Amino acid sequence: DSHTQYERVGADVTMKCGSMDWDAAVTWTANGTDIDESHLNGSYLILKNVDLTQSGQYSCYEGSSWHLKYQTYLRVGMPPKEPVLMCRSNNYPNGFYCSWHLPTPTYIPNTFNISVIHGTKEMVCEKDAFPKNRCHIRYVQLFSTVKYKVTLTVTNALGKSSTTVTFDEVTIVKPDPPESVVAKPVPNNPRRLEVSWQNPSSWPDPESFPLKFFLRYRPLILDQWQHVELSDGTSHTITDAYAGKEYIIQVAAKDNEIGTWSDWSVAVHATPWTEEPKHLTTEAQITETTSASSSSFMPPPTTKICDKGAVVGSGAVAVCWTAGLVLAAYGVLFI
Amino acid sequence: SPAGDSWGIFTFLCAALCNLPALPALNCSEELGAGQSIQKTYDLTRYLEHQLRTLAGTYLNYLGPPFNEPDFNPPRLARATERVPSATVDLDLWRGLTDNARLAANYRAYSRLLCYLRALDGQAGTAELRHRLGHFCSSLQGLVLSIAGVMSSLGYPLPVGPAGPSVPPGTSVAPNDFLKKMDDFWLLKELQTWLWRSAKDFNRLKKKVPPAVVTLRLEARGF
Numbered sequence: 082d083s084h085t086q087y088e089r090v091g092a093d094v095t096m097k098c099g100s101m102d103w104d105a106a107v108t109w110t111a112n113g114t115d116i117d118e119s120h121l122n123g124s125y126l127i128l129k130n131v132d133l134t135q136s137g138q139y140s141c142y143e144g145s146s147w148h149l150k151y152q153t154y155l156r157v158g159m160p161p162k163e164p165v166l167m168c169r170s171n172n173y174p175n176g177f178y179c180s181w182h183l184p185t186p187t188y189i190p191n192t193f194n195i196s197v198i199h200g201t202k203e204m205v206c207e208k209d210a211f212p213k214n215r216c217h218i219r220y221v222q223l224f225s226t227v228k229y230k231v232t233l234t235v236t237n238a239l240g241k242s243s244t245t246v247t248f249d250e251v252t253i254v255k256p257d258p259p260e261s262v263v264a265k266p267v268p269n270n271p272r273r274l275e276v277s278w279q280n281p282s283s284w285p286d287p288e289s290f291p292l293k294f295f296l297r298y299r300p301l302i303l304d305q306w307q308h309v310e311l312s313d314g315t316s317h318t319i320t321d322a323y324a325g326k327e328y329i330i331q332v333a334a335k336d337n338e339i340g341t342w343s344d345w346s347v348a349v350h351a352t353p354w355t356e357e358p359k360h361l362t363t364e365a366q367i368t369e370t371t372s373a374s375s376s377s378f379m380p381p382p383t384t385k386i387c388d389k390g391a392v393v394g395s396g397a398v399a400v401c402w403t404a405g406l407v408l409a410a411y412g413v414l415f416i
Numbered sequence: 417s418p419a420g421d422s423w424g425i426f427t428f429l430c431a432a433l434c435n436l437p438a439l440p441a442l443n444c445s446e447e448l449g450a451g452q453s454i455q456k457t458y459d460l461t462r463y464l465e466h467q468l469r470t471l472a473g474t475y476l477n478y479l480g481p482p483f484n485e486p487d488f489n490p491p492r493l494a495r496a497t498e499r500v501p502s503a504t505v506d507l508d509l510w511r512g513l514t515d516n517a518r519l520a521a522n523y524r525a526y527s528r529l530l531c532y533l534r535a536l537d538g539q540a541g542t543a544e545l546r547h548r549l550g551h552f553c554s555s556l557q558g559l560v561l562s563i564a565g566v567m568s569s570l571g572y573p574l575p576v577g578p579a580g581p582s583v584p585p586g587t588s589v590a591p592n593d594f595l596k597k598m599d600d601f602w603l604l605k606e607l608q609t610w611l612w613r614s615a616k617d618f619n620r621l622k623k624k625v626p627p628a629v630v631t632l633r634l635e636a637r638g639f
Contacts, residue, residue, distance in 0.1 A: 174507060200491065200492060201491065220507055221506065221507065222504050222505065222506055222507065223504070223505055223506075223507045223510050223613075224503040224504050224505060224510075224609050224610075224612060224613040225504045225609070226492070226502065226503070226504060226602070226605045226606055226609045227489075227492055228489045230489070247487060247489055251612055288619075288620075288623055289511075289616060289619055289620045289623075290616065290619070291619060337615070337619070338462070338465075338612065338615040338616070339612055339615075
């Protein structure tokens, strides 16, 4: 009959051939390969200072008859080190989740047991199907003054280890990063970029629990970020971008009053609008005359935005002026 | 010397101003529409929460270990729960609160918390700590008045009944020094939690006040 045996890395392992006597003639195999007699002490198999590569199926056969007398699956591994446990509420006020992992692998199966204590009450943390090392709890009460104490115990055949985290309801609040971040150039504005985003979909109630945002941006060629904190709204116009430079932009979110900032969102790239350079037209005219081409000069596609070349300047000014008036009226209404 | 006199006057003015409620606009609370009052009340809870962080740290250090240890997580004794109003509330219940109930809960809580906090004044350690507590109490009084202003502008009656604790502070003194310190610890904890809760309460209230009320008040202020 076969069974599984767990041993620590570096241990000395002695395997007995079932009920056979010490002086019986036997042959041992490891994963089907004969083991040299030098590893035998009588009918016992001695493995000194085992390592991970020695995991496998070990079988013992009676010398002459080749009957299988004993079989075991050796699994070399380690007892668990202190696990890493983290709890976070990305869906406040609905609840929170805890996730964990081992800092180093044990190479053998582990079981995890989690307990959550709130004051005197023990709460059940429901294990998630995916990801595996995660469980979630629904808040029953809100604005609690008593801390939550979460203990995770890892157990395997070679030992156990546990860790505990204690926290207040509000300190573990950390939203997911904002979603659908979009950055676009603003026509006729060479120093502007329009950025918009959405609340993370995991945040259940942005009405009662509004988020504030942190925007950071820099041209790709520089290392220094610029930051803007926005207390409401899910869009912002950057007005000091360097003309013609490609920018990288990210946004983070935080509950207005409690908890910590989310991770940065996925980065988006954008380059501010650039005006079609005027000297290109004259160069093209020279090319036209010298090459004696019969085809008329075709302006590059970008000039379509500007409409007619000569009118671009005044057109842009007209737009700016109108926008300025509208903004001023808006401002007066809402001061 | 003239320089000394003006410095003295300056210090006096500062001390006088520090003891006023944080919101000078409270004198005109009838003029403010509900929308603006709610915003101001919200802002005041944020201000107080920020102030409390420093104040609580100082006070807990005065109480000494284990109260000033970050991991300190004592069980809630029955006597503490009776005395200090708790912000803790069932999640669905909190969501379903009417505006009136929501405001009334805040009003009652801060009225009582103010009372208890004032009782700390006489016993606290250094003059600086007492001064800080005094300033905080003034600001907290401002909050109570601000909430009252919101309630009256929305047409809600102020909650009746004792604004202070059912048993006047000082008469039910804790049987020993340690339990008294525990009471102080829980008072500060509940105050902090109430300020977190109020921010959320007022966020909800903000959304419900019709914007028309805000515009009317803007006209009244001459914009």
